[in-house]
Amino acid sequence: MGKVIVVTSGKGGVGKTTSSAALGAALAQNGEKVVVVDFDVGLRNLDLVMGAERRVVYDLVNVIQGEAKLTQALIRDKRVETLYLLPASQTRDKDNLTSEGVEKVIAALKKAFDWVICDSPAGIERGATLAMRHADVAIVVTNPEVSSVRDSDRIIGLLDSKTLKAENGERMEKHLLLTRYDPTRAERGDMLKVDDVLEILSIPLLGIIPESMDVLRASNLGAPVTLADEGSAPARAYFDAVRRLKGEALPVTVPGEKRGFFGKFFGRKAA
Amino acid sequence: MLTKPRPIRLKGRSFLALSLAPELPFEDWLAGLDDLAARSAGFFLRRPVVLDVDGLDIDKAELRKLVDDLSQRNVRVMGIEGARPSLLGADMPPAMSDGRPASDFEPPTESEADEAQDAPAVETIAAAGPAPAQATASLVVTEPVRSGQSLFFPEGDVTIVGSVASGAEVVAGGSIHVYGTLRGRALAGTTGNGSARIFCRKLEAELIAIDGFYLTAEDMEPDLRGQAVQVWLENHGLKTGILG
Numbered sequence: 001m002g003k004v005i006v007v008t009s010g011k012g013g014v015g016k017t018t019s020s021a022a023l024g025a026a027l028a029q030n031g032e033k034v035v036v037v038d039f040d041v042g043l044r045n046l047d048l049v050m051g052a053e054r055r056v057v058y059d060l061v062n063v064i065q066g067e068a069k070l071t072q073a074l075i076r077d078k079r080v081e082t083l084y085l086l087p088a089s090q091t092r093d094k095d096n097l098t099s100e101g102v103e104k105v106i107a108a109l110k111k112a113f114d115w116v117i118c119d120s121p122a123g124i125e126r127g128a129t130l131a132m133r134h135a136d137v138a139i140v141v142t143n144p145e146v147s148s149v150r151d152s153d154r155i156i157g158l159l160d161s162k163t164l165k166a167e168n169g170e171r172m173e174k175h176l177l178l179t180r181y182d183p184t185r186a187e188r189g190d191m192l193k194v195d196d197v198l199e200i201l202s203i204p205l206l207g208i209i210p211e212s213m214d215v216l217r218a219s220n221l222g223a224p225v226t227l228a229d230e231g232s233a234p235a236r237a238y239f240d241a242v243r244r245l246k247g248e249a250l251p252v253t254v255p256g257e258k259r260g261f262f263g264k265f266f267g268r269k270a271a
Numbered sequence: 272m273l274t275k276p277r278p279i280r281l282k283g284r285s286f287l288a289l290s291l292a293p294e295l296p297f298e299d300w301l302a303g304l305d306d307l308a309a310r311s312a313g314f315f316l317r318r319p320v321v322l323d324v325d326g327l328d329i330d331k332a333e334l335r336k337l338v339d340d341l342s343q344r345n346v347r348v349m350g351i352e353g354a355r356p357s358l359l360g361a362d363m364p365p366a367m368s369d370g371r372p373a374s375d376f377e378p379p380t381e382s383e384a385d386e387a388q389d390a391p392a393v394e395t396i397a398a399a400g401p402a403p404a405q406a407t408a409s410l411v412v413t414e415p416v417r418s419g420q421s422l423f424f425p426e427g428d429v430t431i432v433g434s435v436a437s438g439a440e441v442v443a444g445g446s447i448h449v450y451g452t453l454r455g456r457a458l459a460g461t462t463g464n465g466s467a468r469i470f471c472r473k474l475e476a477e478l479i480a481i482d483g484f485y486l487t488a489e490d491m492e493p494d495l496r497g498q499a500v501q502v503w504l505e506n507h508g509l510k511t512g513i514l515g
Contacts, residue, residue, distance in 0.1 A: 124419075146437075150418050153436045157417030199452070200436065202415055 002033075002113045004106060005245075006135035007177075008159075010151030012122030014143045015179035018215055018225070020119035021049045022238040023139070023245070025224035028083035030242075032114040035074065037105075038088035039131035040121035041097060047087045050077065051222025061089035064101030070108050079227055084113070094127040106134040124158060132163050137173045137245075139206060143180045144191040149200055152176075156201065175206035177241060182211040183256020194254055207241030209234050210255035280483035288319040288349065290370070295327060297337055301344075308344060320346055321367055325353025334358050407445060416441060416455065425462050437477060446470070458485075460504070469502040470514070484509050 007020045017040075024036040038046035041061060047053040052075045058068035063086075070086075077083035086109070089096070109116045120131035132138060138159050142152040156174060165172045178197060185191045198205060209215075210233050218228035226235045233255065243250050294300045322341075324334065338348050350367035351359060359366055408427035416422055416431060418438035425444040434451035441447055441455070444462040446469065453471035460467030460482040469479055474495050478487050481504045492511065499514040 150437050153418040154438065157420050160414070160417070200434070200454075202434070 002110045002116050003137060004110060004116045004118065004135045005137045005139060006118045006120055006132040007139045007141060008120040008128060008132055008155050009122065009141040009148070010124060010128075010155040011143075011148045014141050014148050015209070015215075016122070016141050017045045017049050017119050018219060019139070019141050019177055019179060019209070019238070020117050021046060021224035022226045022235070023242060024115070024117050025050075025077075025080060025083055026226040026235075026238050026242040027115050027117075027245075028077070028080045029226070031082060033082045033084075033112070034115045034117065035084040035086055035109055035113045036117045036119060037086040037109070038119050039097070039127050040119065041088045041092055041094045041127060042090065043121065044088035044090050046085060046119050047075075048222060049219050050085050050224060052077070052085050052087070053222070056087045059087045059089040060105065061092045061096045063105055064098060065096065070105065079223070094121070094125065097127060097130050099130065099133070102130045103134060124154065128155075129158065129162055132159055134164055135159075135172065136165070137175070139175050139177050139245075140201070140203065141177050141179055142197060142201070144178060144186070144194070144197055146192065149192060149197055152201060156203065174203040175245065176201055176203050177206045177209065179209040180211045181208050181255055183254075186254075186256065205252050206244050207237050208252060208255060209237045209241075288321045288370075290321045290323050290352070291341075291346075291348075292323040292325075293327070293337060295329070297333070297340070301340055304341075304344065304346075319349045321350045321352055321370065322348045322364070323352045324358075329358070331358050331360065335360070335363065338363065409445070410443075415451065418455070428467075435471075435476075437475075443467070453479075456480075459502075465504045467504075470500075472499050474498055474500040479509070481509060486511075 007016050007023070009016050020036050024034045028034040036046060036050070037060065038044050039060070040046070047056055055075050058073035060073065062068040063070050063073050073086055075085045075087065077085065106116060118131045118135060121127040140152050140155060142148050159172045159174060160166050163172055176198070178194065182191060186193070194205075194208065212232065212234045214229050214232040215225050215234050218225040221228055225232065226238045229235055237255070240250055322338070334351075334354065341348055348364045350364050352367045352370055354366060356366070410424045410427070410429045412422065412429065412431045413433065415433035416435045416439040418436040421440045421442070422429060423442045425442070427443070428445035428448070429441055429443040430448040430450070431441065432450045435441055435449055435453050435455045435457065437454040439455035440458070441449075442458045442461055444464060444467075445460065446467045447457045447459045449457070449471035451471075452473040452475055454475045454477065456478040457469050457471070457476060458480040459469050461480075463482060465482045467481055469481065474491070475497065476488060476491070478485055479491075479502050480486070481502065484504060484507065486509050495511055495513065500511055501514055502509055502511050504510070
């Protein structure tokens, strides 16, 4: 049985889709079977970021409404053969996602894949709540600024109350992925410090992704950054995040700071 | 002419109301009520009465007639519970919901009725008196209160082992203790308890209030920010002090 991960944030534009694609590609490069599911019905982007926009025939809504089989809607990546995409519909709206339909699709994907990554839409409405509903693990994507942190806090509250795991009295495993971290702005004090974000959200840190032109360049190329430029700083941060996701105790380094010295201080997880 | 206006206080208050659940046909039920009232003339006087019509198959005219019939018997209905919105007009008592059961009112007995006739002014409320002294209820929360969550505990004190996030809200009938950072709102003593206090390990609150008196972040003294603070009510104003 595969693991279902929801990538969520509350706020838009923080890097959910970029991170879903990058983490998915990084996991698949290790040979594991991965599917990334776009839940942003009506405003789909994942197909663009993964460079599959010209190959979309059927989508998630078609599968839920019985108009297509799951195997017809899945798109295999041309670069990594264990990476798949289940695109969202651009023409329908989120009301077409039914709870039972999503449950069926996720159950089927879990059987066939090692990892099912659900790319959540922004907001806290139907699309977002359905994306998180069946998850085993949540990755909360946050930028180091107050509005993003507060929205993430709201989402964590929903993860602890509105998911199947929460309703069954279990604890949802949650990880914080701090994205668009800008070392120069952090130095000037224009951004929240990593420690402040961790203190407010109090969930373990999965990784810090530096703000980088490499991410934008990769998106425009239609490739997850972990495929487009494996040696770039953001790609390395995503690869490290994947190792932590799989349970490895790897210290987190804050971009822009010298590893050895600060590793001692930041090489730990939040409570 | 600038006079400092007194801020309007928004307070909750709960009353014990007598709940009447009429049964069909109303003629028979009213006859039973008349019989009860005959034994105690003052039973319904000055007592808030809520009409519980849940599950009754009646229309608007029938409900209005019932309210009129009751008012002829000096039973003033302050609210109606369990009625469909279509049953209630603007000239009817307002809809009430979320009622919680309380101990039963003792109907007047024959002997009391005799006494009542001798001294009709004597109140016959027995069961409605204050409940015997019991330990104050308290709620302990061991998780952070997240943005958008509202913790509502009118029964007593709330203790939070963790932080209260910006955009979260804790409302307590008693005191509020936060063993973490208070970033959201804390409203203590909301049921009229002026001796309630707010304690927190680190104050970053958006709003604090005790018994309806409140301070917003802007009104708080800047040197309190980030400190361990307690808040209490004194002479109709909030006082704050840094905890040693």
